Amino acid sequence: MSNKTYELKAEARAQVGKGSARELRRNGFIPAVIYGDKQDPISIVLSRNEVTKKIHAGGFLTTLATIEVDGKKHSVLPKDFQLDPVRDFLMHVDFLRVSKDTQVTVEVPVHFENEEKSPGIKRGGVLNIVRHTVECHCPANAIPDAITVDLTGLEIGDGIHISHVKLPDGVHPTITDRDFTIATVAAPAGLKSEDNAAGDADDADEDASEE
Structure with missing residues (x-):
C-alpha cells in the first residue's frame, strides 16, 4: 500500500452551469465535485495546472488526497476526470469522499x-x-x-x-x-x-x- 498522499486547496463554487464552467477554464481553473460518504455533494473550483501535474505524475485514481475547502479538509479519492476530446486539456474531476470504513x-x-x-x-x-x-x-x-x-x-x-x-x-x-x-x-x-x-x-x- 502506498503512504503517499497530497493536498489541494479549493474554493466552493457558487455558480454552476456551462457558462460559468467555460469562464473558469478560460482563467486556468476547473470545476470539480466532492460527493459520497452520505453527505451532500460540494461543487468546487481547482487550479487546472495543479491537478494536471498530479495526473501526469501517475497513480492519480489510486492515491488518496486531502482537499481543503474554505478551511475544512476533506479526505477524497479521485474517481474520474474528463479531458477535452480535441485539445486534451483537463475539464472536470469527480472526487469520492472517503472515511476509514470506505470500500472502493x-x-x-x-x-x-x-x-x-x-x-x-x-x-x-x-x-x-x-x-x-x-x-x-x-x-x-x-x-x-x-x-x-x-x-x-x-x-x-x-x-x-x-x-x-x-x-x-x-x-x-x-x-x-x-x-x-x-x-x-x-x-x-x-x-x-x-x-x-x-x-x-x-x-x-x-x-x-x-x-
Missing part, C-alpha cells in the same frame, strides 16, 4: 519482476501481457500501488492466473467467477515458424507413406 473499486496496475529468472523468456519467449491492470475491491486507505507478478521459473507456454498472485489483505479482484489470465509466456515467432514447418514436414511424410 479501483484499477490496480500490474508489475512484472524477475524476467531474467524465467527460462522461457531466456530462450526467447515473449511475455504476453493480457491485463495491464486488475480491477479490485479494497479499503480506500489500503489501495495497493501495484500487483506484483513473479516470473521466476516460467517456461514457454506457461500462464499466470490471478490465483498465482498473492494480494494484500482486504484486496479482492472484482472478477470472482473464473481464474482469469494476467499474462502468458508465448513462443517467439521464429520458434513458431519452425514448429509449423516441422508439422508440415511430418504431414508430408504421412501423406507420402499413405501413397
Whole structure:
C-alpha cells in the first residue's frame, strides 16, 4: 500500500452551469465535485495546472488526497476526470469522499519482476501481457500501488492466473467467477515458424507413406 498522499486547496463554487464552467477554464481553473460518504455533494473550483501535474505524475485514481475547502479538509479519492476530446486539456474531476470504513473499486496496475529468472523468456519467449491492470475491491486507505507478478521459473507456454498472485489483505479482484489470465509466456515467432514447418514436414511424410 502506498503512504503517499497530497493536498489541494479549493474554493466552493457558487455558480454552476456551462457558462460559468467555460469562464473558469478560460482563467486556468476547473470545476470539480466532492460527493459520497452520505453527505451532500460540494461543487468546487481547482487550479487546472495543479491537478494536471498530479495526473501526469501517475497513480492519480489510486492515491488518496486531502482537499481543503474554505478551511475544512476533506479526505477524497479521485474517481474520474474528463479531458477535452480535441485539445486534451483537463475539464472536470469527480472526487469520492472517503472515511476509514470506505470500500472502493479501483484499477490496480500490474508489475512484472524477475524476467531474467524465467527460462522461457531466456530462450526467447515473449511475455504476453493480457491485463495491464486488475480491477479490485479494497479499503480506500489500503489501495495497493501495484500487483506484483513473479516470473521466476516460467517456461514457454506457461500462464499466470490471478490465483498465482498473492494480494494484500482486504484486496479482492472484482472478477470472482473464473481464474482469469494476467499474462502468458508465448513462443517467439521464429520458434513458431519452425514448429509449423516441422508439422508440415511430418504431414508430408504421412501423406507420402499413405501413397
